Amino acid sequence: MKHAVFFGRDIILSEHITEGTTQRRTHKKKRINKKWRKRYGIVDVPSDKFMITDNAIIAHPKLWKKIKPRLEKIGGLYNGQ
Numbered sequence: 001m002k003h004a005v006f007f008g009r010d011i012i013l014s015e016h017i018t019e020g021t022t023q024r025r026t027h028k029k030k031r032i033n034k035k036w037r038k039r040y041g042i043v044d045v046p047s048d049k050f051m052i053t054d055n056a057i058i059a060h061p062k063l064w065k066k067i068k069p070r071l072e073k074i075g076g077l078y079n080g081q
Contacts, residue, residue, distance in 0.1 A: 003064070005077070006071055006076050006077050008055075009056055010055060010057070011057050011059065012057070012059075013060070014058055014059070014060065015044075015060065017046070017047045017050070017058060017059060017060040017063075018044040018047055019045045019048075020044075020045055021044055021045065022042065023036070023037050023041075023042050024043055046060040046061075046063060050063060
């Protein structure tokens with residue numbers, strides 16, 4: 001999904017840019033922890049890094065919320081929403 005343009009590079013937001021997963025609730029006993037993993041599930045940990053290709057910058061939406069104000073100050077952001 002193209003979101004904006006920064007100095008000629010498309011900014012693409014992707015939920016798949018993650019550092020891994022973590023369990024919602026944990027217990028120190030392995031048996032209980034396994035049951036809690038099944039019941040409460042796991043969540044993806046968003047990455048604080050972005051990928052730059054020849055014509056695009058790919059970032060997680062939570063990271064985009066952090067860096068968008070900084071890019072607007074620089075002045076190279078176009079079609080920002």
